[in-house]
Amino acid sequence: MASHKSARKRARQALRRRARNRHQQSRVRTAVKRAREAIAEGNAESASGALRTVESLLRRAASKGALPRKRASRQVSRLAKAANQR
Numbered sequence: 472m473a474s475h476k477s478a479r480k481r482a483r484q485a486l487r488r489r490a491r492n493r494h495q496q497s498r499v500r501t502a503v504k505r506a507r508e509a510i511a512e513g514n515a516e517s518a519s520g521a522l523r524t525v526e527s528l529l530r531r532a533a534s535k536g537a538l539p540r541k542r543a544s545r546q547v548s549r550l551a552k553a554a555n556q557r
Contacts (some may be wrong), residue, residue, distance in 0.1 A: 486546060495528075495529050495537040502528050503546065518554050 473479045506521035526547045531541035 492537040495532045499528050
C-alpha cells in the first residue's frame with residue numbers, strides 16, 4: 472500500500488476511476504450485445520434504436536477515456552454495417 476500522502480490520494484483516485492470505467496464498459500458491452508441480438512432477429516426498428524443507443528454509449532465512453540477511440544469507432548462501424556446488410 473502507498474506510504475505517503477500523495478500516493479494514498481492517487482490510490483483512492485485510481486479506485487474511483489477504475490469503478491467508473493468498469494461501469495461504462497459494462498454498459499457498453501450490454502448495449503452491444505442487445506444491438507447484435509436485435510440485428511440477428513431482423514427487426515429493423517428495434518435494431519436501429521439499439522444501434523443509436525450503442526453508438527451514443529460507445530462515443531461517450533471513448534470521450535471519457537474508458538475505451539480507446541479507434542476501438543469505439545470500429546465497433547460502431549461494424550454494427551452499422553451489420554444492421555445495413557439486413
